Amino acid sequence: MISTHIAGYRQQFFIPDGVIYLDGNSLGVLPKATAAAVAKTVEQEWGNGLICSWNTADWVNAPRRCGDKIARLIGANAGEAIACDSTSVNLFKSLLTALALQVKAPERNVIISDIDNFPTDLYIAQGLRDLLASRTLELKFVKRAEMESTIAAFGARTAVVMLTQVDYRTGERYDMKAITALVQSKGALMLWDLAHSTCAFPVELNACNADLAVGCSYKYVNGGPGAPAFVFAAKRHLDTLDAAGTSAPISGWFAHEAPFAFDPLFKVTRGIERFTVGTPPILQFAALEASLDMWLTVDMHALRSASVVLTERFIAEVESQCAGFGLTLATPRGADIRGSQVSFRHAEGYAIIQALIARGVIGDFRAPDVLRFGFTPLYVTEDDVVQAARHLREVMQSREYLRSEFRARGKVT
Amino acid sequence: MISTHIAGYRQQFFIPDGVIYLDGNSLGVLPKATAAAVAKTVEQEWGNGLICSWNTADWVNAPRRCGDKIARLIGANAGEAIACDSTSVNLFKSLLTALALQVKAPERNVIISDIDNFPTDLYIAQGLRDLLASRTLELKFVKRAEMESTIAAFGARTAVVMLTQVDYRTGERYDMKAITALVQSKGALMLWDLAHSTCAFPVELNACNADLAVGCSYKYVNGGPGAPAFVFAAKRHLDTLDAAGTSAPISGWFAHEAPFAFDPLFKVTRGIERFTVGTPPILQFAALEASLDMWLTVDMHALRSASVVLTERFIAEVESQCAGFGLTLATPRGADIRGSQVSFRHAEGYAIIQALIARGVIGDFRAPDVLRFGFTPLYVTEDDVVQAARHLREVMQSREYLRSEFRARGKVT
Numbered sequence: 001m002i003s004t005h006i007a008g009y010r011q012q013f014f015i016p017d018g019v020i021y022l023d024g025n026s027l028g029v030l031p032k033a034t035a036a037a038v039a040k041t042v043e044q045e046w047g048n049g050l051i052c053s054w055n056t057a058d059w060v061n062a063p064r065r066c067g068d069k070i071a072r073l074i075g076a077n078a079g080e081a082i083a084c085d086s087t088s089v090n091l092f093k094s095l096l097t098a099l100a101l102q103v104k105a106p107e108r109n110v111i112i113s114d115i116d117n118f119p120t121d122l123y124i125a126q127g128l129r130d131l132l133a134s135r136t137l138e139l140k141f142v143k144r145a146e147m148e149s150t151i152a153a154f155g156a157r158t159a160v161v162m163l164t165q166v167d168y169r170t171g172e173r174y175d176m177k178a179i180t181a182l183v184q185s186k187g188a189l190m191l192w193d194l195a196h197s198t199c200a201f202p203v204e205l206n207a208c209n210a211d212l213a214v215g216c217s218y219k220y221v222n223g224g225p226g227a228p229a230f231v232f233a234a235k236r237h238l239d240t241l242d243a244a245g246t247s248a249p250i251s252g253w254f255a256h257e258a259p260f261a262f263d264p265l266f267k268v269t270r271g272i273e274r275f276t277v278g279t280p281p282i283l284q285f286a287a288l289e290a291s292l293d294m295w296l297t298v299d300m301h302a303l304r305s306a307s308v309v310l311t312e313r314f315i316a317e318v319e320s321q322c323a324g325f326g327l328t329l330a331t332p333r334g335a336d337i338r339g340s341q342v343s344f345r346h347a348e349g350y351a352i353i354q355a356l357i358a359r360g361v362i363g364d365f366r367a368p369d370v371l372r373f374g375f376t377p378l379y380v381t382e383d384d385v386v387q388a389a390r391h392l393r394e395v396m397q398s399r400e401y402l403r404s405e406f407r408a409r410g411k412v413t
Numbered sequence: 414m415i416s417t418h419i420a421g422y423r424q425q426f427f428i429p430d431g432v433i434y435l436d437g438n439s440l441g442v443l444p445k446a447t448a449a450a451v452a453k454t455v456e457q458e459w460g461n462g463l464i465c466s467w468n469t470a471d472w473v474n475a476p477r478r479c480g481d482k483i484a485r486l487i488g489a490n491a492g493e494a495i496a497c498d499s500t501s502v503n504l505f506k507s508l509l510t511a512l513a514l515q516v517k518a519p520e521r522n523v524i525i526s527d528i529d530n531f532p533t534d535l536y537i538a539q540g541l542r543d544l545l546a547s548r549t550l551e552l553k554f555v556k557r558a559e560m561e562s563t564i565a566a567f568g569a570r571t572a573v574v575m576l577t578q579v580d581y582r583t584g585e586r587y588d589m590k591a592i593t594a595l596v597q598s599k600g601a602l603m604l605w606d607l608a609h610s611t612c613a614f615p616v617e618l619n620a621c622n623a624d625l626a627v628g629c630s631y632k633y634v635n636g637g638p639g640a641p642a643f644v645f646a647a648k649r650h651l652d653t654l655d656a657a658g659t660s661a662p663i664s665g666w667f668a669h670e671a672p673f674a675f676d677p678l679f680k681v682t683r684g685i686e687r688f689t690v691g692t693p694p695i696l697q698f699a700a701l702e703a704s705l706d707m708w709l710t711v712d713m714h715a716l717r718s719a720s721v722v723l724t725e726r727f728i729a730e731v732e733s734q735c736a737g738f739g740l741t742l743a744t745p746r747g748a749d750i751r752g753s754q755v756s757f758r759h760a761e762g763y764a765i766i767q768a769l770i771a772r773g774v775i776g777d778f779r780a781p782d783v784l785r786f787g788f789t790p791l792y793v794t795e796d797d798v799v800q801a802a803r804h805l806r807e808v809m810q811s812r813e814y815l816r817s818e819f820r821a822r823g824k825v826t
Contacts, residue, residue, distance in 0.1 A: 014460045023464045030460040035452070038696065040452050046638055047427045047443040051775060059638060088665030089502060096544070115677050120666035120691065123679040128665030131509070131635075141677060218692065225459055225472060226694035251540025252501030252534035262780050264528050264554060266536040278499025278533065279631065281639035283696045285449065333570025362464060367675050387736045 002306040002377060005299055005377070009378040013222075018360045020384045020391075025341050025378060026364050027197060027404025028222030034290040041286035058116060062285040063228070063254070063276050069292040070230050073300070074194060074215070075204035080232055082272045083217065083288065084254075084280065087195060087229040090214040091162075093125040093249035093275055094231055098160035098189045098212060100246045101237055106299075108159040108188065112150055115141040118168045119194055125162065144172070145290065148182060155186025160212075165203075166196035166339030169370045171331040173339050177208040198374075200340040201307060202300040205232055216290050220340065220376060221295065225289035231275040242270045252277035298378070306377035307340040310385055314342050314373060317389030325396035330370060341374045354406035355395045361388045415719040415790060418712055422791040425707060426635075430512060431773045433797045433804075438609060438754050438787025439777050441635030454699035458504065475698040476641070476667070476689050482705040483643050486634075486713070487607060487626070488617035493645055495685045496630065497667075497693065498609060503627040504537040504575070506662035506688055507644055511573035511602045511625060512545075513659045514650055521572040521601065525563055528554040534606055537572040538575065557585070561595060568599025573625075578616075579609035579752030582783045583743040586610075586752050590621040597622065608632060611634045613753040613789075614720060615713040618645055627649070630701050633753065633789060634708065635701035644688040655683045665690035688749040711791070717792030720753040723798055727755050730802030738809035743783060754787045767819035768808045774801045 014030045021029055035208060045053040054060050067082035074081065084090065095111065102108045122141055129137040138157075142150045144167070151161060158383040161183045166173045176192065181192040194215035197203050199222075205213055213232035217223035233241075241245075248255035248268045254276035257269040268274055315329060345354050346352055346369060353365040363373040373388070395401055427443045429435060434442055447623040450766055458466040467473045480495035487494065497503065508524065515521045525537050542550040551570075555563045557580070564574060574596045579586045589605065596603040607628035610616050612635075618626055628646035630636035646654075653659075661668035661681045667689035681687055728742060743756040759765055759782060766778040777787040786801070808814055 014456075015465070016461045019463070021463060027459075027464045028469075029463060030455065035455050035460070038455050039448070039452060042443065042448050042637070042700070043427075046440075047448070048429045050429070050432070050434060051440045051777065052770070054440075058773050066734045085498070085502065086665065088667075088691035089498065089663060092663050092665075092690075102569070117677075118666075118670075119669070119675050119677055119679075122677050123666055126679045127662075130660050130664075153690045178476060210695060216692075224455070224696055225466070226696070226698075228694075229691070247540055247543050249540075250502060250505050251536045251543075252499065252502075252505075253531075253536055255535060256532070259532075260780070261731055264530075264535050266532075266534055277505075278501030278642070279629075279639050280696045281636055281641075281694045283700060284694045285639075287696060357465070364464065367673070370800070376578070398789050 002309055002382065003302045006306045006377050007381070009298070010381065015379060020361045020364045020388050022361065022375065022380065022388060024376030024380070025219050025372070027218055027225055028220060028376065030381055031222055031291055033293055033294065034224065034287050035367040036346050037290035038283060041283060059280070059282050062282065062289070063280050064273060066285060066289055066292060067230060067272060069173070069289070069296060070198070071232070073203070073295055074198055074213070074232065075202070076204050076232050077206065077235065079272055080235055080238070081230050082275050083228040083230045083285070084276045084400045085229060087193070087214050087216045088120045088124055090229050090231045090275070092128065093191070094191050094212045094214055095125060095128050095160065095162065095240070096249035097233065098191055101189060101240060102159045105187070107158055109136055109284055110138045110140055110154050110158040111142045112142070112154060112161045113142055114163055116144065116167060118193065118195065121162060121164060132247045142215040145216055151182055151186060155188055156185060158188040160189045160191050162191040162193070164193035164195060166200070168196060169330065169366050170343050171341040171392060173337050176210065178211055180208045196339050196341070199295055201304045206234070210234060218246040223290040224284060227284055227288045228281060232273060233275070236364070238271055241274065248274045250277045254278060258299065286367050303377055307375055308335045310377060310380060310382065311335065311338060311342050312339065313382060314375065314385045314389060315388055318344065318392060321389050321393040322396055340376065341372060343370050343372045345369045346371060348401055350409065351401040351406040352395055355401040355403070356391055358406070359391045359395070361391045415722055415795065416715045418715050419790050420720045420794070421439050422711070423642060426792040428792060433774045433801050434779045435774065435776045435788065435792070435793065437784040437789030438632050438785070440631055440638055441633060441789065442705055442792055445637050446707065447637065447700050450703035451696060451699045454696060472693070472695050475685060475695065475702070479641070479698060479702055479705060480643060480685060482702070482709060482819065483611070484645070486708055487611055487614070487645065488615070488619050488643050490619065490648065492685055493648055493651070494502040495688050496641040496643045496698070497689045498642060500606070500627055500629045501533045501537055502605070503639055503642050504534055504645045505541065507604050507625045507627050508538060508541050508573060508575065509662035510646065510654070511604055514602060514653060515572045515584055518600070521570055522549055522555055523551045523567050523571040523620065525553045525555070525567060525571055525574045527557055527560060527576055529557065529580060530554070530577050530583065531608065532576060534575060564595055564599060568601055571599060573604050575604040577606035577608055579613070582607060582779050582785070583756050584754040586750050589623065593621050593623055594779060609752050609754070612708055614694070614717045615681065619647070623647060637697060640697050640701045641723045642693060646685060646688070651684055654687065661687045663690045667691060676735070698746070716790055720788055721748045722734040723788040723790060723793060723795065724748065724751060724753065726795060727788065727798045727802060730799055731757065731805060734802050734806040735809055753789065756786070757784045758782045759784060760801050761814055763822065764814040764819040765808055767805055768814040771819070772804045772808070774804045
């Protein structure tokens with residue numbers, strides 16, 4: 001049963017007629033309050049307030065203000081998170097920060113990650129290795145099954161372990177507390193990517209003693225396409241960086257201690273603002289903040305219960321309705337090691353997803369063979385789950401996915 | 414005289430009642446078409462189209478599509494410019510790219526810039542020097558008067574010269590063609606920051622044989638607060654980078670040759686897309702593109718003529734109406750070495766600007782003593798100029814700027 005607290009949120013979202021939307025793990029739907037918030041920012045703040053809105057509408061503090069709100073959603077404190085840039089750029093800055101924190105241990109030249117991690121995480125590490133040729137960084141990207149043994153074997157040489165908590169293909173979840181403790185027992189730092197965690201279930205960064213984290217706001221957070229991402233750094237590390245006078249990872253003017261003093265010498269600001277770089281994208285922030293303000297009213301444990309109800313039900317419905325059609329569950333059966341998505345594998349996965357989309361059931365496909373369905377309890381109902389499974393059965397039974405228009409590649413998501 | 418072609422654009426902008434807006438060099442006003450474009454992107458593309466809009470509304474190509482439009486405004490060709498990230502992040506990437514292009518000349522370890530350059534440009538260079546400790550980068554930030562002699566003296570050791578074409582305080586303009594030629598005659602690369610150039614006057618990057626450039630879209634371009642910035646790289650350099658297989662400066666997934674193949678190995682894409690990093694901010698792109706589509710109809714030479722009319726008139730009006738009040742012209746008298754702004758110096762500059770803003774005449778202040786007025790001919794009229802000068806005279810005559818509410822610091826812009 002989904003609680004009435006959670007079920008009551010659906011009316012706050014704009015759900016197109018005839019659509020069952022199981023892709024909120026890729027792009028969350030539009031909250032009704034957002035359209036008005038963006039229009040207000042465009043018409044009143046930009047249109048009427050013009051340049052003065054940097055002060056009067058407090059645009060200048062949007063990254064920190066939203067960061068403090070995000071902090072409450074990820075088990076962090078005010079001053080430990082900031083909203084800025086893209087997840088990719090924030091990964092770049094976070095890895096540089098991890099290396100700065102390990103500056104007294106130059107023998108720690110290994111970055112460990114999961115070879116099935118979302119590629120941009122791996123790409124950023126590869127680019128950084130090439131960029132910092134002097135440090136001779138070594139990358140160890142291994143399978144999840146080998147993660148603990150790799151951390152054990154390379155721990156003393158490892159600067160940072162970088163993992164996405166929930167696998168973007170399978171929805172499998174790492175145990176944040178246990179992995180963080182293991183990594184730290186070796187003297188390494190732990191960097192979590194919360195792309196598929198934030199607002200998908202309760203995240204407790206400080207309870208897990210996390211070091212660094214990044215996350216995305218356009219999936220479960222509903223912040224809109226290309227919403228500002230965020231960075232978390234534990235206060236103990238911010239204090240260390242401040243005390244050492246460590247520079248900002250990308251030293252743009254918003255990371256200066258007095259950006260509007262126009263001093264030619266870079267002096268890094270204290271605290272989490274060291275992660276900001278350039279002028280914040282204010283229209284995106286208007287959308288993000290509208291969404292965050294809604295999220296701060298949500299009971300995240302009730303959300304998690306609803307998510308388990310939806311994912312368990314979808315697995316059960318598909319396995320009973322679609323038995324014999326070659327769909328293999330890619331997501332763990334144990335809800336305790338699952339995020340808020342369910343994935344199946346099928347060689348014709350791409351075409352099956354296109355056929356479902358044509359029926360108004362929107363999931364997505366991840367190469368090579370993953371059909372991915374996200375369950376966002378604020379606006380997905382149990383009836384949606386049952387209907388989606390029925391459509392999937394009909395697509396498989398009718399073999400309509402074999403139609404050429406569904407098999408032709410070209411769509412990017 | 415301002416041509417009817419240019420004067421006709423004013424009706425396309427939302428100008429608040431009672432406001433004379435001379436700060437379009439900091440934040441351009443709202444084009445009327447933009448509010449509708451953003452609402453359409455929020456409500457129809459995001460709200461109704463949801464994830465499918467990455468394809469159906471072609472969100473995924475927004476950076477390149479807007480980059481190609483910007484290219485036409487800066488004298489570049491399609492495929493030489495891309496819209497992404499902030500100017501600061503783009504400076505970081507452009508400097509790294511300049512160093513990559515100089516990879517066979519490790520003795521070229523100097524970055525030259527103007528000590529009065531906009532600080533974020535200088536900050537990014539300082540951060541890069543600290544980041545790339547192995548390369549022992551040396552920074553030479555010198556006064557404009559010493560620029561040519563510094564380039565001559567350090568040229569053989571210089572990797573890149575980084576200049577903002579128009580000084581953000583004084584509006585003085587570097588001769589793009591002459592400086593570029595001088596820098597290149599020494600074997601160094603030229604990186605132009607076009608923050609106060611793009612849509613302020615005709616920019617001819619390729620006619621000047623420019624190497625690299627960055628620019629901002631929220632000032633004269635009217636792309637909205639925090640609009641995506643852009644990067645330009647000459648085709649010859651893109652070809653060199655492609656042929657050498659040089660990695661992306663920040664290797665996020667959008668710089669991968671096939672972002673949606675989810676390959677764990679980073680393989681850099683060809684062409685200008687190497688400068689993209691993460692997911693583009695689609696709401697900001699909606700605003701930016703609405704503005705660019707208007708700009709592509711503007712005769713930039715007519716725009717420049719109007720800009721000269723407005724700036725000359727303002728100088729003449731202020732010098733005649735405000736004689737004896739201690740305002741000193743900071744902008745060159747020669748229109749040929751001026752951007753589209755006029756600045757005066759006064760020890761009480763901050764308070765004078767606040768007093769003007771209280772009267773609805775919006776300019777801005779740049780420390781330590783610069784009163785800055787931007788002239789954006791698409792929506793500023795000659796009558797605005799005359800009225801603004803009259804208000805300035807009244808503020809100076811009445812000494813109302815000495816009121817405590819105008820002298821209290823705290824506003825950031």
